[in-house]
Amino acid sequence: MNSRYSSVSFVSEKEKDDHKYNKEVYPKGMTEDMKDILKDNKMGHHKHKISAVVGKNDTNVFLPSDRTVIFEDIYWGPEVENSLPEGYGKKATDIWESYMEQAEVVKMELGCGRMQNRLVTFSDGLQACVRYRQNTDQIQGEIFSFYVAKLLNLTNLAPSVVKVVDVKDQLWKNVANDIATAQWSSNRAVVLTQYIPSLESANIPEIFKPSSRHLNKFDVLKMSLKENDTVSKSQVLLEKLKLKHVKKSENKNEKADFDHLDLNLSKKSIDSFVELAQWSDLIIFDYLTANLDRIVNNLFNYQWNINIMDGPAHNLARKIDSGLLLFLDNESGLLHGYRLLKKYNVYHSLMLDNLCVFRKSTIDQLKEIFATKSVGKKLSEEFHKKNNAVIRDILPPLPEKNAKILHERIGKVLGQVEKCEQNFSNR
Structure with a gap:
């Protein structure tokens, strides 16, 4: 029997081990536009101009090169930024929104998490995860968390839109019986998120586990020296001497003696730092939205199960072909998570308070906002631009008090950035 699909979401153990995935994962006959938002090409499309990364024209300021790993004490340099996977930016979101205006669901099946969620297949074979909840708070949390990510130019969330369940609409007319079987109510807002194939589980990096749980420029230097296999012996010796001096300086409460790090990294080191750079954004994103269902879930349960930190991170996946981290299932953000801040904020803060390497583009966006x-x-x-009056009548906007909490949490993130600048600056 001819399959509609060339491949499926999870691949064989051998392919996982090899970390190679060159097969097309798109439904046969899919348009090139739709393929484009699944490709997540990281070669040739994502390279940042140095001026855009630095944001300064002052000739007295160190200007990073393509081999700069860290600059200004706390920021990932172009060597890491240029290697980040492209992810799902504005173009991908625009294509998905346009697609959903004329899409027709032809199949609904169990999948995508909770009991009433569904994996749906459209007439051309493309798929989406549909999030259905009785509580509109969780639908708001999912879509407004997505909007927050877009404000920060984070590309780790799959394109998402809000639609209303109505069997008279073109979107749902073919699956009225499936909707009844799923016990979905009419005129209920749901979130349709593009289904992303070729995913594997993602674990918490060693540096964020309880035995260490911090990330700063010294950690980056140590990891570079430990893992890098392309640095010249003289450079390794130089950096080791520098590190020795740094340790001595730290003990004397003196300032560090380097504010940037230039190295020719091995692929292994670059891959490690690309993952950590995405974790820098993840920690900030989950702190801002007070997401309970990802790392906080692991941290909270650590008191009963010390091995939980060694398992996969909850609601986090990695694209096998590019290394992109997918921030999945963000429904607890901004509403439910904010109501439980008194109980869980210590866990949110635990990760943020020990993070001192950031993506400059993310921090610049936060500063402006x-x-x-x-x-x-x-x-x-x-919210008003992306959703029509019918949706807005069913799904409330983000409450003003929640927007104020979000603003305050942005301030807390920027406070952490300032603390890191003070602690690790040599100026």
Whole structure:
């Protein structure tokens, strides 16, 4: 029997071990536009201009090169930034939104997590995960968390849109019986998220586990020296001497003696830092939204199960072909998570308080939003722009009090950035 699909979501153990995945994972006959948002090419499309990364024209400021790993004490350099997978940015979101305007669901089946969620297949073979909840808070949490990610230019969330369940609409007309079987109510808002193939589980990096749980420029230097197999012997010796001096300086509460790190990294080191750079964004994103269902889930349960940190991170996956981390299932963000801050905020803070290497583009976005006090306004504008009056009548906007909490949490992140600058600056 001819299959509609060339491949499926999870691949064989051998392919996982080899970390090679060159097969096309798209339904046969899919348009090139739709293939484009699944490809996640990291070669040739994602390279940042140095000026865009640095954001300064001052000739007295160190200008990173393509082999700069860390600069200004706390930021990932171009060597890491240029290697990040492209992910799902504005173009991918626009294509998905346009596609959903004319899509027709032809099949619904169990999948995508909770009991009433469904994996749906469209007429051309493309698939999506549909999030259905009785509680609109969780639908709001999912879509507004997605909007927050877009504000920060994070590309780790799959394209998502809100639709209303109505069997008279073109989207649902072919699956009225399946909708009844799923016990979905009419006129209920649901989130349709593009189904991303070729995923594997993602574990918590060693550096964020309880035995160490910190990431700063010294950690990056140590990891570079330990893992890198292409640095010249003289350079290794130089960096070891520098590290020895840094340790001595730290003991004397003196300032560090380097504010940037230039190295010719091995592929293994680059892959490690690409993962950690995405974790830098993940920690910030989960702190801002107070997501309970990912790392906080592991941290909270660690008190009963010390091995939980060695297992896969909850609601996090990695694309096998590119190394992109997918931040999945964000429904607890911004509403449910905010109501439980008194109980869980210590776990949110635990990760943020020990993070001192950031992506500059993310911090720059946060600084702009915080300075203009515009996060609530921007999210409201996005909600109204992306959703018609029917959806807005069913799904409420983000409450003003929640927007204020988000603004305050942005301030806390920027406070952590300032603390890191003070602790690790040599100026």
